[in-house]
Amino acid sequence: MAKEEQLLEYWRELSSDAQEQVLALAKSLKLPTTIEEFVPQTPLGQRLWGIRQRAFTK
16 A cells, blocks of 8 residues: 555544644645745744855855
């Protein structure tokens, strides 16, 4: 059985709430496709991201 088929089989057995949780998890696992999509969440991350951006744009 393919992974997609197995996932669909488990999906159908989940409650609506559980399906929403799975969707939220799947969205959180998706990596940004471009650098512009990445947004650092902490002040340190923002500073480091700014340094990185300056280093790579020069």
